[in-house]
Amino acid sequence: MSGLRLALNGVCHAYRDLTVLDGIDLTAEPGEVSVLVGPSGCGKSTLLGIMGGMLLPSAGTVTVSGDIAADCLNPLSYVFQDFSLLPWRSVAGNIELVLGKCPSRAERVAEVLALTGLTEFADAWPRQLSGGMRQRVGIARALAVRPACLLMDEPLSALDAQTRDLLLDEFSSIIARAGTTTIYVTHNLNEAVRLGQQIVVLSRRPGRIRDIVRIDRPLAGRGARDPDLLAIEENLWRMIRDDAAAAERERIDAPA
Amino acid sequence: MPRLNGPVRFRGGGFSPRDNGWASAGTLLGLVALWQLGASAGLIKSLFLPPPVAICAALYHLAISGELWRHLSASLMRLGIGWVTGTIFGIGMGLAVGLWSAFRSPGMAVVAALFPIPKIALVPLFIIWFGIGEGSKIATLAFGVFFPTVIATAGGVDNVSRGLIRMGQSFGLSTWAIVRTIILPGALPAILSGFRVTTSIAIVLLVAAEMIGAEQGIGAFVLSAGNLYDTDNLLAGIVVLSVMGLIVAWVIGRLERALLAWR
Numbered sequence: 001m002s003g004l005r006l007a008l009n010g011v012c013h014a015y016r017d018l019t020v021l022d023g024i025d026l027t028a029e030p031g032e033v034s035v036l037v038g039p040s041g042c043g044k045s046t047l048l049g050i051m052g053g054m055l056l057p058s059a060g061t062v063t064v065s066g067d068i069a070a071d072c073l074n075p076l077s078y079v080f081q082d083f084s085l086l087p088w089r090s091v092a093g094n095i096e097l098v099l100g101k102c103p104s105r106a107e108r109v110a111e112v113l114a115l116t117g118l119t120e121f122a123d124a125w126p127r128q129l130s131g132g133m134r135q136r137v138g139i140a141r142a143l144a145v146r147p148a149c150l151l152m153d154e155p156l157s158a159l160d161a162q163t164r165d166l167l168l169d170e171f172s173s174i175i176a177r178a179g180t181t182t183i184y185v186t187h188n189l190n191e192a193v194r195l196g197q198q199i200v201v202l203s204r205r206p207g208r209i210r211d212i213v214r215i216d217r218p219l220a221g222r223g224a225r226d227p228d229l230l231a232i233e234e235n236l237w238r239m240i241r242d243d244a245a246a247a248e249r250e251r252i253d254a255p256a
Numbered sequence: 257m258p259r260l261n262g263p264v265r266f267r268g269g270g271f272s273p274r275d276n277g278w279a280s281a282g283t284l285l286g287l288v289a290l291w292q293l294g295a296s297a298g299l300i301k302s303l304f305l306p307p308p309v310a311i312c313a314a315l316y317h318l319a320i321s322g323e324l325w326r327h328l329s330a331s332l333m334r335l336g337i338g339w340v341t342g343t344i345f346g347i348g349m350g351l352a353v354g355l356w357s358a359f360r361s362p363g364m365a366v367v368a369a370l371f372p373i374p375k376i377a378l379v380p381l382f383i384i385w386f387g388i389g390e391g392s393k394i395a396t397l398a399f400g401v402f403f404p405t406v407i408a409t410a411g412g413v414d415n416v417s418r419g420l421i422r423m424g425q426s427f428g429l430s431t432w433a434i435v436r437t438i439i440l441p442g443a444l445p446a447i448l449s450g451f452r453v454t455t456s457i458a459i460v461l462l463v464a465a466e467m468i469g470a471e472q473g474i475g476a477f478v479l480s481a482g483n484l485y486d487t488d489n490l491l492a493g494i495v496v497l498s499v500m501g502l503i504v505a506w507v508i509g510r511l512e513r514a515l516l517a518w519r
Contacts, residue, residue: 054426074428084423088441088518097437098427125518145427 003030003181004066004075004148006051011060013046019206020046021057026200026209028149030066033175033182033219035192038202038210039240039247044185045153047207051183052076052151068148073102077147081154083134085126085141092122095141112140115174132163139174149181156191165224168194172219189236193229194222201236204243204250211239306488311495314488323477328496330472331462334390335500338397339458346402346454347447350409354443355435363406371403376464383469393465393473400461401454408450412443445519448512455504459497474500 011024020043028034036044049055051062053076068075085094092109099105113119116136126134135155142150155171156164172195175182186192192199199213213232222229288308294300295307302310318324353363375396382392382399416439424434466475478493 052426054422076426078423078426080419080423082419084417084419086420086438086441088444088516089437097424098429100429100433127518141427 003032003179004064004068005030006149006181006183007063007065008047008051009061009063011047011050011057011062013043013050013055014058021050022206022208024060024207024209026212028181028183028198030181031179032197033184033195034198034200035184035186035196036200036202037186037189037192037236037240038207039204039244040187041205041247041250042202042243043205043207044202047202048151048153048183048185052078054078064149066148069146071104072146072148073099074145075148077142077145077150079135079138079142079150079152079155081157083126083131083138083158085134085137087126090123090125091118091129091137091140094126094137095144098141098145108144112144115143115177116140116170130163131159132167135159135167136170139171143174143178147180149183150175150178152182152184154185154187157187164188164191171195172222176219189233189240190224190229192236193233194224195219199232199236201239204247210243303485303487306491310488311491314492315495318489318492324496327472327474327477327493330470331466331474331500334393334397334465334473335458335462337390338394338462339401339455341394342398342401342458343405343451343454345398346405346450347409349402350406350447351413351435351439351443353406353410354413355439364410367403367406371407375400375461376468379465379468388469393462393470396465397458397461400457404454404457405447405450408446408453409443412446412450413439415446416442445512445516448508448515451508451511452505455508456501459501459504463497 006028008024008026011021011026012019013021024047026034036047038044046055050057053062064075086097089097092113095109095112096105099108102108109122110119113122116139118133118136118140121129121133126137129137135158138155152171156167159167168191175195182195184191184195193215196213197215197219199215200209201211201213202208203210213236215229215232217228291300291305292308295302295305295309300307306314315324349359349363352359353367354360378399379392379396382395386392386395420438420442421434424438429437462473463475463478466473467479470476474493474496478490478497481487481489481493
């Protein structure tokens with residue numbers, strides 16, 4: 001396995017008086033897929049932002065260690081929920097954007113387009129693509145920089161169920177091949193058990209680590225109806241259900 | 257109890273206006289034809305409003321004598337230099353206001369204080385500052401174009417998705433790369449919409465400035481024709497200004513189509 005080791009030590013985060021994350025200690029091992037799950041508003045995306053250096057924690061530290069490839073342009077690379085593609089750039093242009101003045105730009109673009117099955121759409125505008133294809137561009141862009149850690153913020157939540165299922169299989173095969181450390185945020189527990197090697201269950205706000213569930217099985221062959229995975233999913237849901245209901249009630253009770 | 261029986265009434269559609277070049281041209285030509293018919297029927301006195309045919313004849317004579325080109329070239333030179341100057345500074349200031357806190361409040365305060373001032377009222381002041389020559393006219397135009405450009409550009413920058421900017425940051429793009437590849441293209445639709453406003457403002461200010469202190473230029477020509485009650489030439493000058501406006505709008509439309517093809 002390759003990739004970075006990401007270690008969080010006592011990470012807290014607050015927006016003014018509102019504490020979102022409290023005392024997060026977590027380690028993501030090199031090449032491992034860690035999935036963050038928890039009820040709405042528990043701070044999953046905030047935690048991902050802190051891990052990726054996009055947000056400063058109010059307290060605590062995030063450290064990375066490990067070797068990165070010589071041709072790595074960006075060790076920590078994001079895949080966004082809303083795809084975040086530039087509508088004025090073609091598919092290839094969106095990928096080229098993050099490669100800067102890399103001498104092997106054209107080769108890298110061709111390589112990740114082939115990896116994500118987008119070769120024939122290189123010149124298409126993002127608006128001409130389906131949601132699933134746009135997210136494939138997002139993945140291609142993230143992989144083009146040869147990251148050591150992939151940070152994925154609910155990458156499938158904007159897609160329909162069928163596309164989600166198809167892309168999930170592609171994700172697991174791409175992640176397995178790339179061998180990068182991956183942090184994956186999701187609401188969907190089926191996604192969590194199909195992708196996660198370490199599933200981090202956060203409590204409702206302020207988010208604390210409630211439990212860490214390990215699945216020591218290769219990503220390949222994890223089907224949507226695998227009974228063992230369904231049992232883990234059921235167990236995760238039992239852990240989250242009360243918090244999710246409470247979080248939902250809080251949202252309803254909150255003044256407008 | 258009320259009962260429904262029959263096909264479901266269609267309630268969708270509409271709210272999707274489309275451009276029609278033929279309708280635009282037809283409307284303008286129709287108005288001109290009505291005008292000509294009214295004049296030919298004696299309903300409109302030619303002293304008050306000369307007929308289109310007389311205006312065309314005046315334009316023809318002006319073109320043949322070379323007077324039209326003399327005035328037009330002077331006006332176009334002022335319009336070009338004034339508009340480009342105001343636009344360059346306006347886009348620069350708009351970007352600064354949209355991007356950096358240090359410029360935002362001071363810049364918007366200056367814009368809010370100076371934008372509402374009628375720029376025509378400043379022409380005498382500009383004549384004192386820059387002289388009666390080209391400087392004062394170009395400064396009037398540039399000043400008039402500057403403020404709406406700042407507002408359009410800053411608004412365009414504000415409307416660029418923060419998510420896209422964060423994406424750029426997450427991939428380690430430099431500030432300059434983010435401005436060049438994300439913010440400027442994202443703000444471009446607003447900037448081009450601003451061009452439509454600022455070119456019209458520039459033409460209005462051009463005429464005003466030329467009426468106050470110029471011997472050459474369409475504004476000076478219109479003023480001189482008005483003083484002589486030469487309404488054929490007066491209207492010919494106004495038609496030239498209108499055609500200038502139409503050409504500028506067409507050019508901006510082409511520019512939008514070329515630069516915003518991704519929409």
